Amino acid sequence: MKKGSKIGIIGGGSVGLYSANLLLRNLENLEIDIIERHSSLGKKILASGNGKCNFTNKYVSPDHYNDRDFVAKIFKQYDINDTLSFFKKLGLIYKFDEEGRGYPHSESATSLLEVLELGLSDKVNSILNTTVEKIEVKENKINLHFDNTYKEYDYVIIASGNIASNLSSESNNNYLRFLDLKSREINPSLVPLKTIENLRDISGLRFKGGVSLYGDDELLHKEEGEVLFKNDGVSGIVVLQMSHYLNKHKRSDYHLKFDFVTTLNKQELKKYLSSKKDLLVEDIFKGLLNTKLAKRLLRESKINFDSRMVNSLREFEIELLVNLVKEYRVNIKDTYPFEFAQVASGGILVSEISDDLSLKRYPNIFVGGEVMDINALSGGYNLQFSWSCAGVIAKALIERSKEE
Numbered sequence: 497m498k499k500g501s502k503i504g505i506i507g508g509g510s511v512g513l514y515s516a517n518l519l520l521r522n523l524e525n526l527e528i529d530i531i532e533r534h535s536s537l538g539k540k541i542l543a544s545g546n547g548k549c550n551f552t553n554k555y556v557s558p559d560h561y562n563d564r565d566f567v568a569k570i571f572k573q574y575d576i577n578d579t580l581s582f583f584k585k586l587g588l589i590y591k592f593d594e595e596g597r598g599y600p601h602s603e604s605a606t607s608l609l610e611v612l613e614l615g616l617s618d619k620v621n622s623i624l625n626t627t628v629e630k631i632e633v634k635e636n637k638i639n640l641h642f643d644n645t646y647k648e649y650d651y652v653i654i655a656s657g658n659i660a661s662n663l664s665s666e667s668n669n670n671y672l673r674f675l676d677l678k679s680r681e682i683n684p685s686l687v688p689l690k691t692i693e694n695l696r697d698i699s700g701l702r703f704k705g706g707v708s709l710y711g712d713d714e715l716l717h718k719e720e721g722e723v724l725f726k727n728d729g730v731s732g733i734v735v736l737q738m739s740h741y742l743n744k745h746k747r748s749d750y751h752l753k754f755d756f757v758t759t760l761n762k763q764e765l766k767k768y769l770s771s772k773k774d775l776l777v778e779d780i781f782k783g784l785l786n787t788k789l790a791k792r793l794l795r796e797s798k799i800n801f802d803s804r805m806v807n808s809l810r811e812f813e814i815e816l817l818v819n820l821v822k823e824y825r826v827n828i829k830d831t832y833p834f835e836f837a838q839v840a841s842g843g844i845l846v847s848e849i850s851d852d853l854s855l856k857r858y859p860n861i862f863v864g865g866e867v868m869d870i871n872a873l874s875g876g877y878n879l880q881f882s883w884s885c886a887g888v889i890a891k892a893l894i895e896r897s898k899e900e
């Protein structure tokens with residue numbers, strides 16, 4: 497890379513800000529522009545982790561992503577330890593919770609954004625309220641078109657994220673069509689799921705229990721956690737995780753099964769329910785389940801329980817109730833739309849991208865973060881991927897500066 501090289505970064509989000517900081521600290525005489533379509537930098541960082549910014553995870557591994565092999569190559573070059581030591585250098589104090597999730601010590605995303613912005617000082621030109629509309633490769637230069645004009649760069653970093661969340665209602669990656677890259681269709685991920693069944697009668701109810709995702713009747717993933725019922729679907733961290741597996745496996749028919757009482761196995765539950773022999777059947781779930789949920793399950797059992805006592809239930813009827821509690825099925829119609837999603841699955845195919853994150857066809861253009869066909873589970877893994885991508889891109893540019 498020649499002295500005085502011009503670098504254009506499309507997008508002032510996590511990849512854009514972190515890579516600019518790394519480049520400034522490692523290379524001299526650069527001109528860096530960050531072109532950002534919003535009126536300020538790092539808007540999504542501020543929204544992350546409910547404003548607390550779960551920026552990494554101690555237990556991060558390539559298995560948390562949709563493409564483990566590709567992510568393993570990235571983490572080999574720039575991992576969580578590199579990330580933590582750089583954030584330390586930038587002045588961020590952080591902490592981890594018992595599940596390994598990393599947060600700024602202040603529990604405020606603002607702290608993380610502040611250190612990234614402070615690091616840029618006045619050495620980086622932030623061009624705000626500006627959308628890159630076209631990208632053009634001309635011999636050794638790359639032209640970025642915005643505001644009815646264009647600017648010429650030696651290197652470009654594509655860090656424009658994807659359209660998940662209500663911060664990005666219009667598609668922001670239209671300019672990518674000028675590069676004619678192969679990409680996978682994008683879908684909302686880490687998003688609530690819509691059900692075919694109407695859940696209005698239990699809407700607002702939360703429970704902690706087991707959740708299993710089935711695709712075409714095959715078990716795809718099983719996990720315990722908190723679920724929130726909505727009028728027309730289900731939410732909660734564990735459901736958001738299920739949406740990741742739903743996108744990863746691509747089946748035609750999905751359903752979820754809930755285990756409302758993980759502390760009792762089927763046999764124990766059967767014994768417990770049978771022991772209530774002197775109660776009316778309508779009271780059988782009292783002391784075990786939320787009242788609204790109990791009503792729904794009894795209704796769905798289709799057992800005629802008017803004035804019947806539990807001891808009149810036949811064995812198959814008790815087993816039916818046990819199954820409703822331990823394997824309650826809801827059928828998935830769809831995911832909620834992009835504005836409810838934390839990330840988008842899909843994006844530029846990794847087959848277009850070299851190990852140093854430059855494009856195979858355009859080696860002076862680099863790509864990082866969510867704009868690629870990489871996404872992860874919830875837990876700090878998506879942002880860790882952003883930091884690692886930025887690290888790999890900066891390393892590649894530093895290497896090139898030695899060659900030229």
Ligand SMILES: Cc1cc2nc3c(=O)[nH]c(=O)nc-3n(C[C@H](O)[C@H](O)[C@H](O)COP(=O)(O)OP(=O)(O)OC[C@H]3O[C@@H](n4cnc5c(N)ncnc54)[C@H](O)[C@@H]3O)c2cc1C
Nearest residue numbers: 507509510511533544545628657661668865866876878879
């Ligand atoms: C509500 C919410 C909560 C989240 N919480 C977490 C969390 O706690 N932990 C975690 O790991 N992940 C979380 N994520 C996901 C994480 O924020 C993203 O994966 C990550 O920010 C992606 O980084 P990026 O740099 O690729 O894209 P972004 O951070 O989205 O940055 C892209 C930037 O490019 C700009 N841009 C786009 N197109 C153009 C254009 N044409 N011209 C100019 N500018 C453009 C955008 O405005 C944006 O500022 C959350 C996401 C959301 C929506």
